[in-house]
Every structure is written in structure tokens, then in C-alpha cells.
Amino acid sequence: MIFQTARFINSCYDLAALPPDDGTEVIFLGRSNVGKSSLLNALCGRRLLARTSKTPGRTQCLNVFEISATVRLVDAPGYGFAKVPETVKKQWQSLVMRYCQTRESLRLIVLVMDIRHPLQPADREWLDLLGGSAVTLAIVMNKSDCLGRMQQRKSHDLVEKYCRDALMPVNLFRSSSRSGKGIDELRLFIQSQLD
Numbered sequence: 001m002i003f004q005t006a007r008f009i010n011s012c013y014d015l016a017a018l019p020p021d022d023g024t025e026v027i028f029l030g031r032s033n034v035g036k037s038s039l040l041n042a043l044c045g046r047r048l049l050a051r052t053s054k055t056p057g058r059t060q061c062l063n064v065f066e067i068s069a070t071v072r073l074v075d076a077p078g079y080g081f082a083k084v085p086e087t088v089k090k091q092w093q094s095l096v097m098r099y100c101q102t103r104e105s106l107r108l109i110v111l112v113m114d115i116r117h118p119l120q121p122a123d124r125e126w127l128d129l130l131g132g133s134a135v136t137l138a139i140v141m142n143k144s145d146c147l148g149r150m151q152q153r154k155s156h157d158l159v160e161k162y163c164r165d166a167l168m169p170v171n172l173f174r175s176s177s178r179s180g181k182g183i184d185e186l187r188l189f190i191q192s193q194l195d
């Protein structure tokens with residue numbers, strides 16, 4: 001399981017600070033506080049690899065982790081976080097978007113949502129922008145431990161319909177970085193995209 005060997009490489013505030021653009025990368029993006037960093041930790045089986053916080057806005061740059069000589073995971077700052085100054089918010093969004101649009105080694109975009117609040121306006125904006133890209137997109141509805149089965153199904157169906165209407169492939173997952181539910185399945189999918 002290569003994810004277990006993950007190690008931190010660098011915190012990048014601009015694209016120039018990223019490692020050389022070869023090999024394969026997976027980025028985790030989404031609204032602030034949905035659990036992107038926690039999900040990355042759960043996938044790697046390590047609690048303290050990426051920094052997490054109860055307060056939105058914890059991850060403030062692209063944090064790069066290496067899971068093998070050629071495969072890296074990138075933890076992104078969240079979008080749609082109201083409490084940082086507008087200029088900072090724009091910088092974060094621009095950094096993540098430029099990364100997605102220009103990074104040659106980017107193979108998979110994992111867009112994380114809170115299953116209790118699917119398809120917020122900012123999610124729709126990002127999905128619209130990323131949906132047309134050539135890179136595979138997976139949507140993960142995290143914090144599934146916070147909802148009962150019926151409510152989970154409702155969120156799932158809503159996002160599934162959105163993808164179908166937008167003619168996007170439906171790579172839709174449910175997870176809980178807290179309980180571990182859905183983590184193995186997501187890891188297998190990510191692995192399948194790396195070969």
C-alpha cells in the first residue's frame with residue numbers, strides 16, 4: 001500500500017515552488033473545512049501528516065506529499081472561505097486554478113464536499129470550470145458519519161444528477177475520514193488512476 005509511505009515534500013505558495021513537473025499528481029480541493037486534509041491523512045493511514053483544524057482556512061498553500069518516487073498528493077487551500085480577506089481568497093483560488101490548468105503531471109482532481117452541504121455555489125463554479133478539463137475528476141462527499149443513510153442518499157442523488165446534467169463522468173464517492181468508511185474504496189479508485 002504505497003499511501004502508507006507518504007512523506008511531506010514542500011509547502012508551495014506559488015507554482016514555481018512545486019517539485020519538477022514529472023510523474024503523477026493527485027490534488028484534493030474543495031470548500032474550506034470539508035475535510036480535505038483529514039481525507040488525505042485517512043487515505044495515507046496517518047493522523048498527523050497534513051495539518052487539520054476545526055477552523056476553516058487551515059491549509060493556506062499547496063502542500064505536496066510524496067507517496068512514491070513518481071506519485072505525489074497535493075493538499076490545496078479551501079475555496080469559499082468568507083473570513084480571510086478577499087485578496088487572500090483570490091490568491092488561493094488563483095493558485096489552485098492555475099495549478100489545475102497548467103500542471104502536466106496532474107492526473108486526478110479530487111473535489112471534496114461536505115455531504116451535509118452538497119453543491120454550494122462555489123462548488124458549482126469550480127465544477128463548471130474543471131468539468132471541461134481533460135483531467136479526470138472525482139467527487140468525494142465527506143463527513144458521511146454526520147448523516148443518516150437516507151440523507152446521504154439524497155445528497156448523493158443530487159450530485160449524481162448534477163454530473164449527468166453537465167455530461168460529466170460520475171466518479172462519486174462517500175467517505176468519512178473520522179470513521180474510515182469509504183476510505184478503502186476511494187484509495188483503490190485513486191490507485192487505479194495512477195497506472
Ligand SMILES: Nc1nc2c(ncn2[C@@H]2O[C@H](COP(=O)(O)OP(=O)(O)OP(=O)(O)O)[C@@H](O)[C@H]2O)c(=O)[nH]1
Pocket residue numbers: 031032033034035036037038039051052053054055056057058059060076077078079142143144145146175176177178179
Ligand atoms: N465528523 C467529521 N468531521 C470531519 C471529517 N473530516 C474532517 N472532519 C473535521 O472537519 C474539520 C476540518 O477538517 P480539515 O481536514 O482541516 O478540513 P480542510 O478541508 O482541509 O480545511 P481547510 O484546510 O481549512 O480548507 C476538522 O475539525 C476535522 O476534524 C469527517 O469525515 N467527519
Ligand SMILES: [Mg+2]
Pocket residue numbers: 036037038051052058059075076077078
Ligand atoms: Mg486543509
